[in-house]
Amino acid sequence: MDREVRAVPLTVRVIPNVDPELGAQLQVKPHIRSLGILTCTIDDVGYTAIDEATKKADVEVVYAKSFYGGSAHASGPLSGEFIGILGGANPEEVKSGLDAAVETMRRSACFYSLNEEGSHAYYAHVVSRTGTYLSELAGIRPGEPLAYLIAPPAEAMIGLDLAMKAANVRLCRFFGPPTETNFAGALLTGSQSDCTAAAEAFAAGVRNVAIKPIDF
Numbered sequence: 001m002d003r004e005v006r007a008v009p010l011t012v013r014v015i016p017n018v019d020p021e022l023g024a025q026l027q028v029k030p031h032i033r034s035l036g037i038l039t040c041t042i043d044d045v046g047y048t049a050i051d052e053a054t055k056k057a058d059v060e061v062v063y064a065k066s067f068y069g070g071s072a073h074a075s076g077p078l079s080g081e082f083i084g085i086l087g088g089a090n091p092e093e094v095k096s097g098l099d100a101a102v103e104t105m106r107r108s109a110c111f112y113s114l115n116e117e118g119s120h121a122y123y124a125h126v127v128s129r130t131g132t133y134l135s136e137l138a139g140i141r142p143g144e145p146l147a148y149l150i151a152p153p154a155e156a157m158i159g160l161d162l163a164m165k166a167a168n169v170r171l172c173r174f175f176g177p178p179t180e181t182n183f184a185g186a187l188l189t190g191s192q193s194d195c196t197a198a199a200e201a202f203a204a205g206v207r208n209v210a211i212k213p214i215d216f
Contacts, residue, residue, distance in 0.1 A: 153177035
């Protein structure tokens with residue numbers, strides 16, 4: 001059984017009334033007055049979490065980036081491998097969005113490890129109903145299902161091929177190797193059942209490569 005690897009929130013802070021010059025640099029919209037800052041140890045879970053925030057609160061994603069090299073090479077103890085910034089009209093909405101993001105990390109989206117050390121892991125998460133962030137990233141309508149598939153480079157290529165063949169899904173966004181954190185993957189869309197089948201096929205492909213890496 002693959003072991004869950006959960007993202008750890010490292011920084012969760014609110015700026016109640018953002019400085020106008022900083023807001024301009026972040027290209028926030030005029031109605032946005034408050035910002036929520038979130039860093040965590042796993043970038044793909046972070047992206048999923050801030051998308052969830054857009055469904056649970058009146059917020060939007062102002063900024064979201066992965067850090068090069070991942071958590072093992074973070075710039076500081078609170079950096080991790082991801083920063084997300086939520087924007088809203090007031091601190092209460094932003095806090096609600098941050099609460100939803102943290103809850104997603106703790107109870108929902110997670111990586112799965114193929115070994116005891118946690119050094120060989122993959123992400124095969126199905127978003128049953130996308131928020132505004134992931135839907136824009138994938139080029140789909142908000143509320144559509146999405147299979148968010150990420151793994152180390154070779155495993156991802158094998159897994160994606162199997163995922164595309166296993167279900168009636170469409171590749172919306174390809175993350176070619178290497179990403180900032182040296183992984184690879186894609187966002188696929190289709191019905192929820194098809195996205196689930198694709199995610200299961202992806203995970204099976206990743207496991208197969210892990211078991212037999214030299215097999216041609």
